Amino acid sequence: MTITDVQSTPPNEQGYRAFILGGFHFRRDEFFVHISWPTGKHVASIDAFLRALQRDVAWDFFYGTVNFDHVFGTVNHYGTVDMFAGRFNDAYRRAELDHTENFETPVIRETFKAMLADWTNASFDPFASPAETAKPFGNKDGDNLEAVTRRRISASRMVGVPSDEQIRTDESGFPVNRMFADVPQDEPEVHANPGFESEVAAFNLFAYLSRSDVTWNPSVVSVCKDSLYCPTTEEYILPIVHGNDRVEWFLQLSDEIIWDVQDRDTGAPRAKVTMKAGDVAAMPADIRHQGYSPKRSMLLVWENGDPALPERISKGLENVYPVEF
Amino acid sequence: MTTYVTQFGSLDSYDKGGIEIINDDPKHFVFSNIFEVANGAKPYEKVAVAKNTKYVIEAVRTEGTSGWRSCAHDEFVTVLDGEVKVELVKLDTPAVPADKEGSVALTGEPVGQPMGHLVLRRGHQGLLPANSAYRFVADRPGVLFQQTIQGDDTIERWAEICLS
Numbered sequence: 001m002t003i004t005d006v007q008s009t010p011p012n013e014q015g016y017r018a019f020i021l022g023g024f025h026f027r028r029d030e031f032f033v034h035i036s037w038p039t040g041k042h043v044a045s046i047d048a049f050l051r052a053l054q055r056d057v058a059w060d061f062f063y064g065t066v067n068f069d070h071v072f073g074t075v076n077h078y079g080t081v082d083m084f085a086g087r088f089n090d091a092y093r094r095a096e097l098d099h100t101e102n103f104e105t106p107v108i109r110e111t112f113k114a115m116l117a118d119w120t121n122a123s124f125d126p127f128a129s130p131a132e133t134a135k136p137f138g139n140k141d142g143d144n145l146e147a148v149t150r151r152r153i154s155a156s157r158m159v160g161v162p163s164d165e166q167i168r169t170d171e172s173g174f175p176v177n178r179m180f181a182d183v184p185q186d187e188p189e190v191h192a193n194p195g196f197e198s199e200v201a202a203f204n205l206f207a208y209l210s211r212s213d214v215t216w217n218p219s220v221v222s223v224c225k226d227s228l229y230c231p232t233t234e235e236y237i238l239p240i241v242h243g244n245d246r247v248e249w250f251l252q253l254s255d256e257i258i259w260d261v262q263d264r265d266t267g268a269p270r271a272k273v274t275m276k277a278g279d280v281a282a283m284p285a286d287i288r289h290q291g292y293s294p295k296r297s298m299l300l301v302w303e304n305g306d307p308a309l310p311e312r313i314s315k316g317l318e319n320v321y322p323v324e325f
Numbered sequence: 326m327t328t329y330v331t332q333f334g335s336l337d338s339y340d341k342g343g344i345e346i347i348n349d350d351p352k353h354f355v356f357s358n359i360f361e362v363a364n365g366a367k368p369y370e371k372v373a374v375a376k377n378t379k380y381v382i383e384a385v386r387t388e389g390t391s392g393w394r395s396c397a398h399d400e401f402v403t404v405l406d407g408e409v410k411v412e413l414v415k416l417d418t419p420a421v422p423a424d425k426e427g428s429v430a431l432t433g434e435p436v437g438q439p440m441g442h443l444v445l446r447r448g449h450q451g452l453l454p455a456n457s458a459y460r461f462v463a464d465r466p467g468v469l470f471q472q473t474i475q476g477d478d479t480i481e482r483w484a485e486i487c488l489s
Binding site: 157158159161178179180181182183184186187188189190191192193196199200201202203204205206207221222223224225226227229246247249251252253254255256261268269270271272273274275276277278279280281282283284295296302304306309318321322323325 | 329330331332333334339340341342343344345346347348349351352353354355356357358359360361374375376377378380382398399400401403405413415438439440441442443444445446447448449450451452454457470472473474481483484487489
C-alpha cells in the first residue's frame with residue numbers, strides 16, 4: 001500500500017487532513033483528536049493521542065493490545081490488526097456501543113503513518129519526554145518527519161558486536177541525557193585474541209541507555225533465540241496502556257517506576273506494583289498495565305517473541321502466569 | 326538547575342519496591358529483587374528470577390573463580406555490582422549437543438584455543454558465544470544476571486525469593 005491509497009480529506013481550517021479507515025473517521029483540531037465510528041464518537045487530547053500513535057506505528061502494533069486510552073486502541077494479530085472503540089471498556093460493552101474492525105496490517109500501518117506525519121508539527125517530538133519537546137497544539141506548523149520515522153533499533157545478536165547495532169556516542173548524535181549525567185561512561189575491557197574479534201564482545205548497557213533520545217520505546221539489544229532483551233528509558237507516563245497477549249517481564253535497572261495493573265478485558269484495577277533498582281516482576285498474560293516514572297529511569301523489558309504463544313495461551317496450553325509456587 | 330542522581334543498587338545497598346494488591350494474588354507478579362537473591366545465594370549458583378516458558382534470567386553471585394561452563398547457544402551476562410573477568414575458550418569439540426538448551430558444567434580444563442577475555446563492571450553486558458567454554462573470576466562479591474534458557478543447573482526457589 002502506498003500513501004496515495006490512504007483515504008484522507010483536504011486540510012481543514014487548522015491545516016490538518018482527516019483520515020478514514022473502514023468505519024472509523026479521524027480528525028484533529030488545535031487541541032483534540034475526534035474519532036467517530038458507526039456506534040459512537042470519542043474525543044481525546046492530541047498530545048496523548050500522538051504519543052500513543054507514535055508507539056503503535058514504531059512498534060508495528062507491538063505484542064497484544066495497545067490501548068490509546070480507555071476507549072480506543074488496536075489489537076495485533078500479527079498479519080492483521082483489530083482497531084476498536086470501547087471493546088475493552090465494560091460500560092461500552094454492556095451498552096453494546098463497542099465497535100471493532102479488522103484490517104490487513106499494511107493498510108492500517110500506512111494510514112496511521114500518514115496521520116502521524118500530517119498531525120505532528122515541526123517542534124513536537126511524540127517520542128520525547130514532555131520536558132524535552134514543544135507542545136503539539138495549535139494550527140498546522142510544518143512537520144517533523146525525522147522524529148516520527150526514527151529507525152527502530154533491533155540487534156540481531158548483541159549491540160556492539162561487529163556488523164550488528166552499534167553503541168551510542170556524542171559523535172553519532174546521542175549525547176548523555178540530562179537526567180543521566182552521573183551515569184559512568186566507561187566501556188568494558190574487551191581483549192580478543194586474533195580471529196575472535198566477532199565473538200569476544202561487550203558494551204556498556206547503562207551508558208547506552210543513558211544516551212537514549214526517546215522514552216517508553218523498548219528496542220532489542222540482545223537475542224537468545226526468542227528471548228529478547230528490550231531495554232528502554234522511561235520518564236513521565238507510558239503513553240499507552242499495554243494489554244498483554246503473553247507474559248512480559250520487567251527488570252528495573254535504575255530508579256523507580258510505579259505500575260498500574262488492571263484486568264486486560266475490563267480495566268478493573270488489580271494491583272499497583274512499585275519497582276526499584278534490582279526488582280524483577282512479571283506482567284501476567286491477562287492484564288493491562290501503565291507505568292509512571294518520576295525520574296528518567298532504565299527498565300529492561302524482557303519479551304518472549306515466540307509467535308505461537310498468543311494462540312497457545314488463548315487455548316489454555318500455556319498459563320497466563322509464568323510460575324506456580 | 327536540578328542535579329539528578331541515578332539510583333542503582335548493589336549487594337550492600339538496595340531499596341526494594343513492592344505490590345499493593347487491589348484484587349489479585351501477589352504471587353502472580355513473581356516479584357523479587359536480584360540483590361536480595363544474590364545476598365542469599367552461594368557463589369555462582371544460577372537462581373532463576375524470571376521465567377518465560379523455557380527462557381530464564383538467572384541471578385548470579387560472582388565471588389572467587391567459577392567452574393567452566395559451555396552452552397550450544399549464545400548467552401549474555403550483565404553486571405549489576407562489582408567487577409568480573411570472563412575467560413573464553415573456543416572448544417576444539419563442542420561440549421554440548423546442538424539440540425541441548427541451557428548451559429552445562431564442564432569437567433576439568435577446557436581443551437581449545439583461548440579466545441580472549443572481558444572485564445565487566447556495573448552496567449556492562451557481555452556475550453558468552455555459543456560453543457565456547459567460559460568461566461568467571463571476581464576478586465570481591467558482585468552480582469550479574471544471565472540471559473539464557475533453563476538448564477540442568479538452573480535453580481528455582483520462587484517461594485523463597487518472591488513476595489507472597
